[in-house]
Amino acid sequence: MWEALQISIAGICGVIAAILLLYFTVRISGYLTGKIEKKGDKTDE
Amino acid sequence: MSNLFELVSMSGFLYLTPQMLVMWAIAGVLFYLAIARGFEPLLLLPIGFGILLANLPLTGLMEPGEGLIWRFYQYGIHWEIIPPLIFLGVGAMTDFGPVLANPKLLFLGAGAQVGVYITFFSAYLFGFDLSEAAVIGIIGGADGPTTIYLGAKLAPALLGSAAVAAYSYMAMVPIVQPPVMRILTTQKERRIRMKTLRKVGRLEKILFPFLAATVIILLIPASAPLMAMFMLGNIFRESRVVERLNHAAQNELMNISTIFLGLPVGATMNAGQFLRPDVIFIFVLGLVAFMISTGSGVLIAKFMNLFLKEGQKINPLVGAAGVSAVPMAARVVHAVGAREDKQNYLLMHAMGPNVAGVIGTVVAAGIFLTLLG
Numbered sequence: 001m002w003e004a005l006q007i008s009i010a011g012i013c014g015v016i017a018a019i020l021l022l023y024f025t026v027r028i029s030g031y032l033t034g035k036i037e038k039k040g041d042k043t044d045e
Numbered sequence: 046m047s048n049l050f051e052l053v054s055m056s057g058f059l060y061l062t063p064q065m066l067v068m069w070a071i072a073g074v075l076f077y078l079a080i081a082r083g084f085e086p087l088l089l090l091p092i093g094f095g096i097l098l099a100n101l102p103l104t105g106l107m108e109p110g111e112g113l114i115w116r117f118y119q120y121g122i123h124w125e126i127i128p129p130l131i132f133l134g135v136g137a138m139t140d141f142g143p144v145l146a147n148p149k150l151l152f153l154g155a156g157a158q159v160g161v162y163i164t165f166f167s168a169y170l171f172g173f174d175l176s177e178a179a180v181i182g183i184i185g186g187a188d189g190p191t192t193i194y195l196g197a198k199l200a201p202a203l204l205g206s207a208a209v210a211a212y213s214y215m216a217m218v219p220i221v222q223p224p225v226m227r228i229l230t231t232q233k234e235r236r237i238r239m240k241t242l243r244k245v246g247r248l249e250k251i252l253f254p255f256l257a258a259t260v261i262i263l264l265i266p267a268s269a270p271l272m273a274m275f276m277l278g279n280i281f282r283e284s285r286v287v288e289r290l291n292h293a294a295q296n297e298l299m300n301i302s303t304i305f306l307g308l309p310v311g312a313t314m315n316a317g318q319f320l321r322p323d324v325i326f327i328f329v330l331g332l333v334a335f336m337i338s339t340g341s342g343v344l345i346a347k348f349m350n351l352f353l354k355e356g357q358k359i360n361p362l363v364g365a366a367g368v369s370a371v372p373m374a375a376r377v378v379h380a381v382g383a384r385e386d387k388q389n390y391l392l393m394h395a396m397g398p399n400v401a402g403v404i405g406t407v408v409a410a411g412i413f414l415t416l417l418g
Contacts, residue, residue: 004169004178007416008162014412015405018264019155022404025256026148033249 060102064316068100071319072311075209084216088189088307092209095311107312118309123201127306128194129274134299135190135403136278137291139371141253143397146242149349149359150394154401156345157367158409160185160338165413168330173323176200179413181327184211185334186406187218188369193310194271195410199417205314206324210331218373221332223381225339226365234347235385237360239394247283254279261408267418268411275407335368342367342398359394366395367402375399 053059075093079086098106098114106114121127144150165182169175176199183195184207192211196204214221227235258276262269281291346364353359362382366374375395382391 001170004166004175007175007179007413008166010416011162011165011409011412012159014265015155015158015408018261018408019151019401019405021260021264022257023148023151025260026145026151026253029252029256030145030148030249033246033252037246037248 055103057102057104062102062316064320065100065102067320068096068314068316071314072096072100075311078213078216085212087303088212089209089216091304091307092205092212092311095308096205096314097311098308099312099315107315114309114312117305118313121305122193122197122204122309125194125197125270127302128190128197129270130298130302131190131306132271132274132407133278134294134302135371136254136275136280137282137294138299139275139279139282139400139403140396141250141279141400142245143242143393144401145245145249145253147394147397150363150397151401151404152349153342153345153359153364153367153398154403154405155367156364157338157342157398157402158186158405159341159345160334160336160368161406161409163337164330164334167333168326171326171330173326176417177203179417180204180207181330182334183207183406183410183413184214184327184331185338186369186402186409187211187215187335187338187374188403188406189215190306191271191369191406191410193306195413198414201313202318203327205310205312206319206327207331208310209314210328213328214331214335215370215373218368218370219377219380221335222339222365222368222374222377225336226343226362226378226381229340229343230347230361232385234350234361235382236389237358238386238389239358239360239363239391240356242393247285250283251280254283257404261404265408265411265415267414268407271407271410272404275403338368339365342402360389360391363391363395363398367398367405369399369402369406371399371403372396374402 072093075089078084079089106112161182165178168178168181180196180200189211193208196207254276261272278294342364343361346359346361350358362378366378378395379392382389
């Protein structure tokens with residue numbers, strides 16, 4: 001039972017870690033692409 | 046005359062057992078659900094036919110090393126070819142725009158995986174071993190290909206029943222989810238209108254599959270086969286430079302893979318393997334997993350609302366879409382929300398956790414493979 005509990009806790013932590021990592025990746029890439037696209041728009045003008 | 050006797054003695058009729066007839070009836074139920082009710086027909090129809098074939102005596106179709114369907118199973122599923130190909134098609138069909146526009150929705154995809162682990166633990170307490178419990182738990186993710194992928198690797202004996210349970214519950218999303226959603230939310234919460242999603246730029250959409258594949262595979266390498274193909278399909282879609290590949294992944298490849306996924310999965314369900322008391326537990330625990338996953342997604346959304354400003358709040362119904370079941374779960378969220386406020390368009394908001402749920406379930410399966418594989 002102890003092993004199953006450990007796997008459950010590790011699993012939940014693993015999923016949260018993966019989603020957190022993805023969240024920050026999306027935020028950072030969103031910020032950077034936003035900057036690049038703004039710069040592109042200015043160049044077009 | 047002796048040839049005639051031999052022909053009669055080799056006829057399948059003489060070898061039929063009552064258990065086989067019960068399996069025919071189960072196949073008949075799947076045919077009914079698929080054809081008359083339109084429940085997940087793409088999968089339930091070939092699975093049902095596979096069940097029928099597996100329970101016809103003397104065919105040898107599932108004979109190891111010789112049978113035709115055994116070969117489909119061995120080289121398609123056991124060798125991990127077909128589920129990743131399905132993911133390639135799913136990736137090509139997926140628009141990550143709603144998640145990129147509102148990345149907070151990713152957490153709802155994670156929240157819905159709580160049900161997977163609670164059910165895993167419960168199944169273990171009911172006497173299943175750790176590998177079997179993992180396969181039962183992953184049913185809660187409501188992701189058929191992932192359930193099949195994990196089942197083939199960890200508990201092949203449970204593969205058929207787990208797959209049928211997963212696809213049945215995916216088909217029954219409109220019946221199973223709304224009561225859970227209503228119990229856990231107030232009318233005021235169900236009426237929350239969410240801010241219109243911003244338009245996501247092309248560059249952001251192109252970058253996402255590259256980045257997501259890299260970070261997730263680095264964190265959980267065992268998730269690589271499914272995650273890699275999922276994101277490759279999405280690169281085909283978003284790059285807009287390989288329209289032929291995008292089209293093939295979404296259509297021909299997806300359809301062919303679906304045929305060769307459903308038929309052998311159904312054929313693993315012979316009477317000896319399926320008609321056991323523990324299979325009933327698989328269906329019951331699978332349903333519990335699915336309901337807990339729905340509820341945990343809703344509760345995570347409510348928890349997040351405690352920290353969000355007015356105007357930024359999430360309609361908690363959206364959390365229920367954190368189970369995969371794309372796009373059915375998102376449609377159900379929209380329908381339940383519209384019952385309270387017809388002008389409340391939740392569909393695009395619900396697509397965010399819905400696709401995040403696919404990623405979450407793949408990660409959960411990868412973790413099981415890492416720890417138990």
